[in-house]
Amino acid sequence: MNNADDLSVREQAARELLARYVRVVDDPDRVEExxxxxxxxxxxxxxxxxxxxxxxxxxxxxxDTKDRIMDRVTVIREFWGAGGRLEDRHYNQVRPRHVVGPVxxxxxxxxxxxxxxxxxxxxxxxxxxxxxxxxxxxxxxxxEFTARGPRFRSKWVVLDTPVLQxxxxxxx
Amino acid sequence: MASVLPRTVQGPPVPLRWxxxxxxxPREIFTDPDLFRWEMDAVFTGPVxxxxxxxxxxxxxxxxxxxxxxxxxxxxxxxxxxQVRVLVNACAHRGARVVEGPRGNVLKGGFRCIYHMWTxxxxxxxxxxxxxxxxxxxxxKEDYGLPRARVALYKGLIFASFHEQxxxxxxxxxxxxxxxxxxxxxGRLRYLGSIKVIxxxxxxxxxxxxxxxxxxxxxxxxxxxxxxxSHGGQRLVPNxxxxxxxxxxxxSTRREELQPVLRDMSLFDVRTKPTTDHNMMVVFPxxxxxxxxxxxxxxxxxxxxxxxxxxxxxxxxxxxDPEDVVRHRVRQGPAVLGPAGAITLEDAAAxxxxxxxxxxxxxxxxxxxxxxxxxxxxxxxxxxxxxxYQAYRRLIGVPVxxxxx
Ligand code: FES
Ligand SMILES: [Fe+2]
Numbered sequence: 185m186n187n188a189d190d191l192s193v194r195e196q197a198a199r200e201l202l203a204r205y206v207r208v209v210d211d212p213d214r215v216e217e218x219x220x221x222x223x224x225x226x227x228x229x230x231x232x233x234x235x236x237x238x239x240x241x242x243x244x245x246x247x248d249t250k251d252r253i254m255d256r257v258t259v260i261r262e263f264w265g266a267g268g269r270l271e272d273r274h275y276n277q278v279r280p281r282h283v284v285g286p287v288x289x290x291x292x293x294x295x296x297x298x299x300x301x302x303x304x305x306x307x308x309x310x311x312x313x314x315x316x317x318x319x320x321x322x323x324x325x326x327x328e329f330t331a332r333g334p335r336f337r338s339k340w341v342v343l344d345t346p347v348l349q350x351x352x353x354x355x356x
Numbered sequence: 357m358a359s360v361l362p363r364t365v366q367g368p369p370v371p372l373r374w375x376x377x378x379x380x381x382p383r384e385i386f387t388d389p390d391l392f393r394w395e396m397d398a399v400f401t402g403p404v405x406x407x408x409x410x411x412x413x414x415x416x417x418x419x420x421x422x423x424x425x426x427x428x429x430x431x432x433x434x435x436x437x438x439q440v441r442v443l444v445n446a447c448a449h450r451g452a453r454v455v456e457g458p459r460g461n462v463l464k465g466g467f468r469c470i471y472h473m474w475t476x477x478x479x480x481x482x483x484x485x486x487x488x489x490x491x492x493x494x495x496x497k498e499d500y501g502l503p504r505a506r507v508a509l510y511k512g513l514i515f516a517s518f519h520e521q522x523x524x525x526x527x528x529x530x531x532x533x534x535x536x537x538x539x540x541x542x543g544r545l546r547y548l549g550s551i552k553v554i555x556x557x558x559x560x561x562x563x564x565x566x567x568x569x570x571x572x573x574x575x576x577x578x579x580x581x582x583x584x585x586s587h588g589g590q591r592l593v594p595n596x597x598x599x600x601x602x603x604x605x606x607x608s609t610r611r612e613e614l615q616p617v618l619r620d621m622s623l624f625d626v627r628t629k630p631t632t633d634h635n636m637m638v639v640f641p642x643x644x645x646x647x648x649x650x651x652x653x654x655x656x657x658x659x660x661x662x663x664x665x666x667x668x669x670x671x672x673x674x675x676x677d678p679e680d681v682v683r684h685r686v687r688q689g690p691a692v693l694g695p696a697g698a699i700t701l702e703d704a705a706a707x708x709x710x711x712x713x714x715x716x717x718x719x720x721x722x723x724x725x726x727x728x729x730x731x732x733x734x735x736x737x738x739x740x741x742x743x744x745y746q747a748y749r750r751l752i753g754v755p756v757x758x759x760x761x
Contacts, residue, residue, distance in 0.1 A: 235551075242690060251618075252619075255620055258617060266577050276705045
């Protein structure tokens with residue numbers, strides 16, 4: 185395989201990882217699969233463009249280790265999810281739907297691939313008549329190639345809206 | 357009532373039903389748009405001090421930020437002289453919003469209105485207008501500054517009032533100053549950033565939720581999962597005869613004794629305080645000040661509509677914190693007390709449900725702790741909510757009858 189082929193294979197693999205990510209975060213029943221989409225040393229951050237551009241360190245979500253990424257599942261299922269009792273969940277049932285694209289990929293010298301993609305997340309509540317805009321912005325990701333296959337080394341979710349339109353239960 | 361702003365409505369919408377028992381809250385007050393309009397005047401521009409920021413958010417001369425006091429858009433700005441002022445963010449000419457961004461610095465150039473290029477100094481005075489020929493001869497720039505609110509500071513906290521008869525700040529806060537001393541220390545803080553989120557609920561439901569100690573164990577399941585409990589504590593209502601603030605105090609289980617359910621338990625760490633005592637305070641009507649765990653947080657409650665409230669969560673470190681402590685605060689704050697926090701999101705869900713069903717009419721009832729008539733209450737009581745509504749009723753002109761507390 186020549187170098188150009190290798191580059192396009194990596195870019196394709198990074199795109200496929202993103203597609204898999206979207207399938208997982210769109211499905212409230214699959215949140216347990218979400219941490220495995222990250223490398224062993226990884227970060228997941230949700231930040232507003234406003235704080236980012238002002239150089240302010242506060243994030244909406246600051247899962248800066250794999251441990252914290254795994255803890256998010258526990259928080260969703262146990263803390264907010266009342267130990268998994270569907271009828272007692274302490275959040276509103278809103279089914280997320282990610283619309284992602286276009287996707288830009290940029291292979292890096294160190295073998296990783298930088299992925300940037302626009303996204304919109306809609307939430308469809310079970311009770312309300314209308315869907316809600318949950319989030320709007322861009323992903324800024326770094327995908328690395330581990331023994332387990334392509335995984336996110338970092339995923340930055342940069343929100344365009346300085347005001348969050350709702351609270352988020354599931355990962356963005 | 358004297359106010360520096362003209363009022364649009366002259367009294368509460370009639371008829372406003374209010375049950376005689378002070379533990380019953382009529383649900384109409386969460387859905388009536390006329391009442392909402394009246395509250396913006398009678399409560400937010402009434403004789404109250406509204407929390408609008410901390411000095412650490414605007415440390416340099418010319419630094420400013422924008423938010424609102426009830427329905428009035430304001431600019432909180434540090435002048436070239438170092439003094440903090442609160443200006444109405446509406447041009448004195450034909451009313452355009454003068455400042456667009458959330459934050460910035462105005463030292464160079466002043467605030468310039470885009471519509472006809474009137475320019476204001478950081479203190480709100482009108483510096484210049486474009487093409488003033490053919491203006492009436494009596495036009496004087498001194499008459500056209502941006503209206504200013506009264507401003508008072510306590511430990512760096514910035515309060516604004518649009519009412520001439522608001523008592524001095526420390527009298528208004530009463531014993532709440534002691535809680536602020538505990539949280540703010542010498543008042544020197546470093547601003548770390550804020551998170552703003554829309555809650556689909558009436559502003560009063562958001563605020564009363566903080567007075568409510570009853571929901572804490574029931575709703576915030578995370579506390580049960582890690583076996584975090586309150587080892588004593590109380591709910592005080594400073595100045596309940598008049599404005600009814602909240603000062604909730606609790607001592608929580610030490611991290612070493614918690615169930616290590618999370619891989620990273622630093623969420624529940626207390627590294628910067630000698631004990632695990634927390635303070636959760638509401639400055640009536642709409643300011644929140646807390647030092648939960650190691651998180652120093654202010655919240656500004658901004659009513660958008662009768663059923664929508666913007667909450668701005670702002671986070672701080674102490675001015676002389678070493679970098680590793682700052683980093684810990686940055687990791688902990690939003691993870692606990694923010695829109696994606698382990699113990700905040702449930703409130704949004706519960707309050708949205710209360711809001712949605714308020715159209716059902718009838719009364720919400722406050723029970724736990726109510727056999728006691730006056731503070732202090734137990735930490736788990738919801739009784740303090742009564743005092744919030746008593747203060748509220750005095751302002752909107754539906755006072756509680758004499759003889760009932
Ligand atoms: S409205 Fe501002 S200059 Fe005319
Ligand atoms: Fe709560």
